[in-house]
Amino acid sequence: MEMPWSALPVLVAFVASPFLLSIINRTKAFFGGRKGRPLLQPYHDIAKLLKKGAVYSRTATPVFRFGPIVGLAAVCCALALTPMGGPGSMVSFEGDVILFAYLFALMRFAAVLAALDTGSSFEGMGASREVQFSALTEVAFLLGISAMAGLTHKISLSGMLGIPVASDGPSGVTVRTLVAAAFFIVLLAENSRIPVDDPETHLELTMIHEVMVLDHGGVDLGLIEFAGCLKLWIMSAVFLGTVLPVRFGNPLGDTALIAAGIGGIAVLIGIVESTMARLRLLVVPQLLVGAGIMSLLGLIVVLG
Numbered sequence: 492m493e494m495p496w497s498a499l500p501v502l503v504a505f506v507a508s509p510f511l512l513s514i515i516n517r518t519k520a521f522f523g524g525r526k527g528r529p530l531l532q533p534y535h536d537i538a539k540l541l542k543k544g545a546v547y548s549r550t551a552t553p554v555f556r557f558g559p560i561v562g563l564a565a566v567c568c569a570l571a572l573t574p575m576g577g578p579g580s581m582v583s584f585e586g587d588v589i590l591f592a593y594l595f596a597l598m599r600f601a602a603v604l605a606a607l608d609t610g611s612s613f614e615g616m617g618a619s620r621e622v623q624f625s626a627l628t629e630v631a632f633l634l635g636i637s638a639m640a641g642l643t644h645k646i647s648l649s650g651m652l653g654i655p656v657a658s659d660g661p662s663g664v665t666v667r668t669l670v671a672a673a674f675f676i677v678l679l680a681e682n683s684r685i686p687v688d689d690p691e692t693h694l695e696l697t698m699i700h701e702v703m704v705l706d707h708g709g710v711d712l713g714l715i716e717f718a719g720c721l722k723l724w725i726m727s728a729v730f731l732g733t734v735l736p737v738r739f740g741n742p743l744g745d746t747a748l749i750a751a752g753i754g755g756i757a758v759l760i761g762i763v764e765s766t767m768a769r770l771r772l773l774v775v776p777q778l779l780v781g782a783g784i785m786s787l788l789g790l791i792v793v794l795g
Contacts, residue, residue, distance in 0.1 A: 500575035500746050507750060508720040509533035511727070511757040518761025533720070540713030548706065550610050558605025559707065559714040565598040566718045566725070573725050574649040574732060575749045583649040588636050591648060592629065595681070598718070599625055606703040617702030620772070624687070624699070627779035628680045634786035635670040635677075639733065641793035642666050652732030662792050669789035671734045676782035678726045678760075680775075682719065685764040687775050727756040 512533040520527025529535075547556065571581040572591045603621060606614040639651040642663060680687040683700035690701060704715050731752045770778060 497581045499742060500573075500749065501570055501581055503746055503750055504570055504575075504721060504724045508724040509537060509717070511720060511723050511753070514754055514757035515761040515764065518758050519765050522762070522765035533716075537713050537716050537720075540708075540716065541710050543709035543713075545707075545709040545711045548609065551706075552608055555605045555608040555706075556711070558601045558608075559711045559718070561601035562598045563714045563718040563721075565594045565601070566721045569594040569598075569725055570721055572648055573728050574652050575728050575746065580649050583647055585647055587647050587649075588640070588651070592633060592636070595722075596625075596629065598722070602703055602715075605707075609706045611706065614703055614705060617699055620699045621703060624680060624775060624779060627776060627783060628677045631673050631779060631782040631786050632677050634783060634790055635673045635733075638666055638670050638786060638789035638793050641790065648729075648732075652729065653736050662795075666789045666792050667733060669785045669792070671730065673782040673785040673789070674726075674730045674733055676778060678723075678730055678756075679763070680779060680782075681726055682723045684760055686767045686770040687778070689769050723757075724753060727753040730756060 510530070510533070513528070513530045516532075517527045517530070545556075569591055572583070572587050572594075574580040574583070599621065603618045606618040636651070640646050643651040645651040679685070683690050688699045688701075704712060707715060728749065731749065735752070
């Protein structure tokens with residue numbers, strides 16, 4: 492594919508990813524019988540943060556300042572590797588899925604280091620929870636990717652997420668169902684959504700991701716919020732590519748269809764958050780282990 496078409500999904504993600512938060516909030520408001528926030532509120536919040544200055548503690552080192560920048564750079568690189576419909580991905584090569592996983596690990600590593608650099612025991616608590624849960628989600632994700640690689644005989648994201656469902660063997664539906672269920676749990680966990688985490692909570696004993704960014708403000712917090720929107724878009728695209736890979740050959744039509752599908756996933760997340768309560772911290776690892784088991788079962792079916 493020519494570079495202009497492969498860059499189209501990336502541009503759409505940059506523009507539309509904050510709108511996913513609006514869809515989730517409006518869905519939750521519908522179930523709660525409320526009007527909800529304005530649709531452009533996430534854009535307003537990010538723009539307002541980017542216009543503000545940042546305040547740094549005298550004990551903070553440059554590690555704290557570089558955390559948001561490294562996180563945004565990592566997620567932008569992951570976006571370039573993410574296939575979205577006909578245009579495919581901007582960058583694709585054999586084994587790029589390994590780099591994809593490591594980019595998200597780098598994003599988390601930068602956030603954890605920035606939290607620990609503050610010297611706050613409170614942020615250290617959130618960082619320890621983040622590392623514990625991520626160790627389980629990464630296993631589920633890598634096992635699921637291995638199952639998809641065995642199913643499609645491809646070891647690149649563009650290959651394994653772009654093969655039509657009709658080309659799967661007799662066990663293809665079973666594998667995709669198991670991996671998709673695991674990926675959806677990973678999607679909720681990686682983006683700090685209910686039932687794993689609540690992005691709107693202010694209860695000290697239950698915060699995970701939000702406690703790690705308490706000391707960030709202004710432009711740094713704006714970069715973190717925007718990187719979180721891009722991460723939600725990317726993980727939704729990966730989930731959608733697992734369930735229903737779409738490639739009709741028309742770049743504009745495929746990109747629009749992928750964007751609509753990602754919007755539908757945002758509605759699904761809103762429904763989950765409206766009908767479920769946040770799990771207790773001791774129960775969250777059980778849910779993530781369950782996701783890993785589903786991915787493992789999918790891999791066993793492929794190998795069998």
